[in-house]
Amino acid sequence: MKKDDYIPLFESKAAGWRGVYWLYAISMAVSISLICIHRVMHFPQQHGLRRWAWIGISMAELWLSRRYGDGGLPRVDIFVSTADPQLEPPLMVADTVLSVMAYDYPPEKLSVYLSDDGCSDLVFYALYEASKFSRVWLPFCRSFNVELRAPNAYFSGVKQVPSDDPSLAKEWREVKKLYNEMEAQITDIMKLGRAPDHLRKHHRGLREWESGASRSDHQTILQVLTDGRGNKEVDIEGKPLPMLVYLAREKRPGYPHNFKAGAMNALIRVSSRISNGPIILNLDCDHYSNNPQSVRDALCFFMDEQQGHNIAYVQYPQEFDNITKNDLYGSSLRVPRKVELLALDAHGGPVYIGSCCFHRRDALTGKKYEKGSHINWKQVNEIQAPERENLLEETAKFANCSYEENSSWGKEMGLKYGCPVEDVVTGLSIKCNGWRSVHFNPRRKGFLGVAPVTLLSTLIQQTRWAEGHFQIFLSKYCPLIYGHGKIPMQLQISYLCYNLWGANCLATLYYVTVPTFCLLKGINLFPQLSSNWILPYTYVLVAKYTYSLGEFLCCGGTLKGWYNDQRMWLYKRVTSYLFGFCQTIMRYLGFAKLDFAITGKNVDDDVSKRFERDIMEFGAASSMFIILATIALFNLLTSISTARSIIIKKSAIDLDSCALQILLNGVVIIINLPLFEALFLRKDQGCMPTSVTCQSIVLAVLAYMLRY
Numbered sequence: 001m002k003k004d005d006y007i008p009l010f011e012s013k014a015a016g017w018r019g020v021y022w023l024y025a026i027s028m029a030v031s032i033s034l035i036c037i038h039r040v041m042h043f044p045q046q047h048g049l050r051r052w053a054w055i056g057i058s059m060a061e062l063w064l065s066r067r068y069g070d071g072g073l074p075r076v077d078i079f080v081s082t083a084d085p086q087l088e089p090p091l092m093v094a095d096t097v098l099s100v101m102a103y104d105y106p107p108e109k110l111s112v113y114l115s116d117d118g119c120s121d122l123v124f125y126a127l128y129e130a131s132k133f134s135r136v137w138l139p140f141c142r143s144f145n146v147e148l149r150a151p152n153a154y155f156s157g158v159k160q161v162p163s164d165d166p167s168l169a170k171e172w173r174e175v176k177k178l179y180n181e182m183e184a185q186i187t188d189i190m191k192l193g194r195a196p197d198h199l200r201k202h203h204r205g206l207r208e209w210e211s212g213a214s215r216s217d218h219q220t221i222l223q224v225l226t227d228g229r230g231n232k233e234v235d236i237e238g239k240p241l242p243m244l245v246y247l248a249r250e251k252r253p254g255y256p257h258n259f260k261a262g263a264m265n266a267l268i269r270v271s272s273r274i275s276n277g278p279i280i281l282n283l284d285c286d287h288y289s290n291n292p293q294s295v296r297d298a299l300c301f302f303m304d305e306q307q308g309h310n311i312a313y314v315q316y317p318q319e320f321d322n323i324t325k326n327d328l329y330g331s332s333l334r335v336p337r338k339v340e341l342l343a344l345d346a347h348g349g350p351v352y353i354g355s356c357c358f359h360r361r362d363a364l365t366g367k368k369y370e371k372g373s374h375i376n377w378k379q380v381n382e383i384q385a386p387e388r389e390n391l392l393e394e395t396a397k398f399a400n401c402s403y404e405e406n407s408s409w410g411k412e413m414g415l416k417y418g419c420p421v422e423d424v425v426t427g428l429s430i431k432c433n434g435w436r437s438v439h440f441n442p443r444r445k446g447f448l449g450v451a452p453v454t455l456l457s458t459l460i461q462q463t464r465w466a467e468g469h470f471q472i473f474l475s476k477y478c479p480l481i482y483g484h485g486k487i488p489m490q491l492q493i494s495y496l497c498y499n500l501w502g503a504n505c506l507a508t509l510y511y512v513t514v515p516t517f518c519l520l521k522g523i524n525l526f527p528q529l530s531s532n533w534i535l536p537y538t539y540v541l542v543a544k545y546t547y548s549l550g551e552f553l554c555c556g557g558t559l560k561g562w563y564n565d566q567r568m569w570l571y572k573r574v575t576s577y578l579f580g581f582c583q584t585i586m587r588y589l590g591f592a593k594l595d596f597a598i599t600g601k602n603v604d605d606d607v608s609k610r611f612e613r614d615i616m617e618f619g620a621a622s623s624m625f626i627i628l629a630t631i632a633l634f635n636l637l638t639s640i641s642t643a644r645s646i647i648i649k650k651s652a653i654d655l656d657s658c659a660l661q662i663l664l665n666g667v668v669i670i671i672n673l674p675l676f677e678a679l680f681l682r683k684d685q686g687c688m689p690t691s692v693t694c695q696s697i698v699l700a701v702l703a704y705m706l707r708y
Contacts, residue, residue, distance in 0.1 A: 024547050027539070034536035038527060074303075074381055075109045076295055077277035077361075079267045081260060082285040083117040090126030091152070091186045092286060092450075097127060099150035099289040100281070101134050101242045102141045105296065107228050110242035111275035115263045119218045119248040121195040121209040128203050129182045131225040131244050135235040140175045141292070142239075144168050147444070150288035151179050153321065205246060213248075220396040221248040222270065243275060249399035257401065258410060260354075261422035265414035268365060269398035274391065278380050280364060284355040287318065287449035294446040298358040301438050309374050312363035312435030313427070315349075316356040317341065320451035326560040328614050329458040330568035331451035338555045341439045347490040349437030351498065352427025356447040360435075364426075366413040369434035416477070421468030425477050428495060432486040453607060454617040458568075459576045459624050466572075466580030470502035474588060502581035508573035512631055512668050513703075515661045516638045520707040524657035537660060564614075567671045574631060575624040610686050618678040621689045629679060629688065629696030630703070632672035635665050637704045 078100045082088045093114070101112055116123045133151075141149050144165075148154045155176055162168045189195055200206040205223035213219065226233045228240030235241055249266040251257055258265075264282065271277065279302060281295070291297075298314045301307075317337045327334070341350040363369070397403065404410065410417035416425040427437065440446075452458040472495075476482060479495035515525055527533035552562040607617060618625055642662060646655060655662075678688040679696075 024543065028543060031536040031539045031543070034533075035540065038533045038536070042527070042533070072377065072381070073106060073109060073296075073299065074279055074377060075111070075275055075277035076105065076279045076281060077271045077275055078110070078112045079115060079264065079271075079280060079282040080112065080285055081115045081117070081263055081282070082123060083260070083263075085118055085120040085122045085190070088285050090120070090123045090190065091183060093123060094126045094130035094182075094186065095150045095152045096283065096285050096288045097130050097244070098134055098137055099153075100283065101244065102138050102146075102149035102292065103242075103289065103295050104142075104292040107138075107240045107242045109277075110295075111245065111271065111277060112242055113245045113247060113267050113271055115267050116246065116248045117257075117260070117263045118215050119213055119221065119251070120215075121206060122189055122193075124203075124205055124208075124221075124223070124246055124248075125189055125195045125199065126186045127244070127246055128205070128225060129186055133178060133182050134226065134241060134244075136175055136178055138241070139235050139237045139239070140171055142237075143171070147292060148290060149292055150290075150448075152183075153288060153290075153448070155179060216251050217253060218248065218251055220250040220399045221246070222392050222396045222399065224274075224392065245270075245274065247399060250401045252401050255401040256417075258417045259422070261410065261415035261417055261426075262404075265404070265409050266399040268361070268414055269403070269409075270395055272361075273395040273398060276361075278361050280359040280361055282355060282357055282359065283447065284449065287355050287447045289446070290321075290448045291442065291444045291446050294442075295358075297440065297442060297446070301440070302358075302360060303377060310369050310371075310434065310436055311349075311438055312360050312369070312430045312433075313349075313352060313437045314358040315341070315352060315437060315439050316358075316446040317439070317441050318353060318356055319445045319448055321448040322451055322453065322611075324612060324614055326558055326564055326614050328564055328611065328616065329452065329455060330565045331458065334555045334557050334561075334565075335551055338441065339551065342441065344491070344494055345439055347488050347494060348431050350427075350439040351495065352423045352430070352437065354421075354423030355449075363430050363433070363435050364414065366408065366433070371434065419468050419471050419475070419477075420464045421472065424469065424495075424498065425472055428472075428477060428479060428483065428487075431491070432483055434486075453611040454620075455571070456617070456620050456622055456624065459571065462572050462576035463579045463583075466502040466577045467583050468580075469499045470581055470584045471587070473499035473503075474584065502577050502584060504573050505578035505581050508570065509578065511664070512570070512574065513634070516635050516665050516668070517703070517706070519642060519658055519661045519665060520638055520704070522654065522658075524654065524661065526658075526660035528656045529659050530656060534660075560614075563671075567674070570668075570671055571628060575627050578627070579624070606685060610684070615684075615686060616674045616678060617686045618675070618688045618692075619686045621691050625688065625692045626695050626699070628672075628675060629692060630699040632668070632675050633679075633696055633700035634703045635668040635672075636676070637700060639665050639669055641704075 080093070080096055080100070082093050097112055097114060101107075101110070103110060114123070114127055137149075137151060140146065146154060148157065158172075161172055189199075195206055195209070200210070203223075203225075205221070205225070208219075208221045208223075211219070213221070223246045224243065225246060226241045226244040228234065228242060231238075231240050233241045247267060247270055249257075249263060256262075268280070271280070279299065281298075294316070298316075301311050301314050318333075319337075320331060323332050344350045407413070414426075415422045416429060419425050431437065452461060472478065479487070479492040479499065483492045483495070518525055526537060548566075549559075549562050552565065553559070557565070607619075610617060642658075642665070675688075678686070679693050682688075
């Protein structure tokens, strides 16, 4: 293409309101500097508790202040990952697979791979049923231009049969009936707990479990359920079907399997022998496609003649279809998703977040980008995996547990091993190889998933993320070391903001406990109201929360949603980040092993109803809840004691000197109102367990008694 004829396939624009942000950032920096000056100039001269508390509050403040036509289109391989049929229902997995099989993309160039790391015949059966239903579902989506192509989400969203188009109404009923039949069959098999013997005759793949395959000890199971290449398998309209492949990589006792990263690497190798698509989309099984154009949209970045040659991956945001209006648990990550990840585009691109991401295969397998090199898509498209009769037998060995021994997989090739957030490390490594990434957030959401609907599952998920990020900081992959001279300093610092999530627990814990304790002792840690030094503190407090609220509302949030987000900010820091921090330290000391916790997607109806009504779920006994309740109760006891002292004019409390500590104490109490309700007022199954309540009261009283 001539330079004068070049029309870009995508365009990057500077964000609006940048001047306002810079004014805010500069004014905050000045105010924080004044606070630091105040801390130094008014350092207590007398030895004792006030001096040590002053040092601690200064350190906590210092820490908290940082912050072509179808013929020219390439083949695309789609990886869907699942690991446990009890936590990730096979019907949900089937829906996700059907949603990506139905992409508006040449089906002969589309291959869908399901990695079943739980090696479940239930999942294979669900995939088999989905492959049969796809012969009806794909033509239906094409004929009526259906945008939401996950069947369960589509039929759930249509409250009544479409009446304006008789042909649509007729086909809608027929397809809905077939889907209900598939759903019933999968549900019945789930209740039985295994695929019955009489079903094994329907597909040879089900006979793989006759040899006694178990979750942690089984041979490689590799089966092709549909293959539309050369019109070998077609839908009811005679159009070819996308290829659909099931893989359960081999697992044997004594061999490391490296969790999701190991499963992804097995998929990369196996797919290279079967379809070898130069573009790979990876999805978690709970993230279905919400936009049939997502593949074509992503290719605009990779295939742009002048801007696309160094793009390694296109990251869509993780969004959810079960978020309530006020986002009870802050799961939407509204501001990071709409502001922070987009801002990273200016410095090399966003982090890889493990799902909803289109990859260039070469970059994912460790190839370095050479500046000035260009990709000839015509040549790339001509490279195809050979078709052979014994292809599956030859390919299965690439998923054997011994294949990676003495190889570069998990180190220089594929996803990196040894970290709970293997996605972030992998993305960093790709950027250090000279590539960049793009964050793409289209108007119609590309993918929708299932967010945790209980507080505990949210905190456990955050614990794994915090632990993994802090492990990166302490490892050879620390951005300041591994990225030195390879990626811009701005990008290194951006990664650090995530890597140091765990360490944030220390400053936050200090700030919600020590000032409260000092308030009981009558020790002031902030300037008096009558002092001019109160101004920078007041400005930081007002500006920070005003900006935070404005930013949250501009990103589509609500006032109550912002209130919920502030609560979760505190809860994550004093529990998830604390646990992640401690677990990382213990692992480096040799007291803990790497583990991978799957976030469950199954919840009972009562829990779902409370979630939809924005009622927090505290029903499980957890040490995390003990920490939260103890901090809340300790601040409540202090507030009562302070109010009593002020009312009876007891000299221990100087209102002028302790005003900011009283305000901080009050903010902690207001944030914890739903927790107090769960402790003392609620009677449903989601209230705080009695054991947690009793332990928290005892610990809070003991902390309160330390004043004497």
